[in-house]
Amino acid sequence: PNLTFVTPALLAGDKSMSNVIGHEISHSWTGNLVTNKNWKNFWVNEGFTKFMERKLDKILLGEEMSKLESIVGNNSLISAIQMYGENSHFTSLSPDYSGIDPDDGFSTVPYEKGFQFLCYLEEKVGEDNFKEIMGLYIEKYKYKSVDWTAFKDVYEDFVNNKFKGRNARKILNVIDWNKWVTEKGYPSYKMEFKSKYTEEVDNLLNKFINKENNIENALVIFKEWHTNVKLVFMEKIKKNLDNYDESILLRIKKELNLVEEYNDDIKAIWYEITLIKGMKQEINNIMNFLKTHGRLKYLKPLYFSWIKLDFTSSKIFFDENKLIYHPIARRLIQNKFDSEKKEN
16 A cells, blocks of 8 residues: 555656645555545545645645645646536546546546545534544545445444534535535535635736736746745636736746746646647747656646647647657547547
8 A cells, every 4th residue: 555656757846746745645545545446436546635635735835835735726627627518427526437448537526526525524524523534434444445435434424423413414414425426517515715825826917917017026926936826826827818918928928937947837837828829939849848748737738729729730749749658648639639530
């Protein structure tokens, strides 16, 4: 259970990927010691481990930064649901993989939707009680493969024993486990993740949107932010692209040195933004990026956006470089080209 594999890409130089290392180590308990019994229960591995990761971040980086990571995660969940479509069974925590390669449905959904479900369950009983429930669950099912109902049983037994009678029923009667696990699209119960850092992001973005002549210390402010704050900044642009014409985006790129000094997560979002906006002047930079990176986290959104912008050039590039990618990534991107070709 303690064996951990991580990509060298996590050694970003600014310690910004430490949360991912924490995530992978947490798999020693949630994923390895207690394992999902099939792909339909993949969130039992990843949702629980994402939850553990952010508990570690709360200790290491503080509560505000942990909340901010939850905001980043929620943004990625929204992007994944939009990519598949709200009615796709891939947006459910319990997708139907009959006759389908599970890799075709891989996204942040089991991670972030699963994380939000656990936050919801924790909210009902309090952090200390939930920590105890997690311990009981891991102890009971260690060295076993389970589905999500294993955790439900431990949770409900604990609540009945701890709160008893009417108080226990008051908690359990409002939790619709089946709806959370099987429902497609966005979570029916919206978790509110707020952080003081989001105000700082909004303040700087509004100055660019309003085309203020002199944005004092913009680069200084941006550089001093933790990488997670920078990611919220970038995701906010992507989420509200109608507010940004090309001149604003180019100014942001220039004043913040976006593709020169920051980690690959930030660069990847910037490149995705430029593809969505049709800024073909960035294509050479994007091609260099795609030649030197193999993480599906980067490849999928960049190729998918490039395919929409220019099918022909993206296909030529992919055919020339596809053998450098992992077979799973290669197949997923090839499937996207094939489906787009059929539609056109």
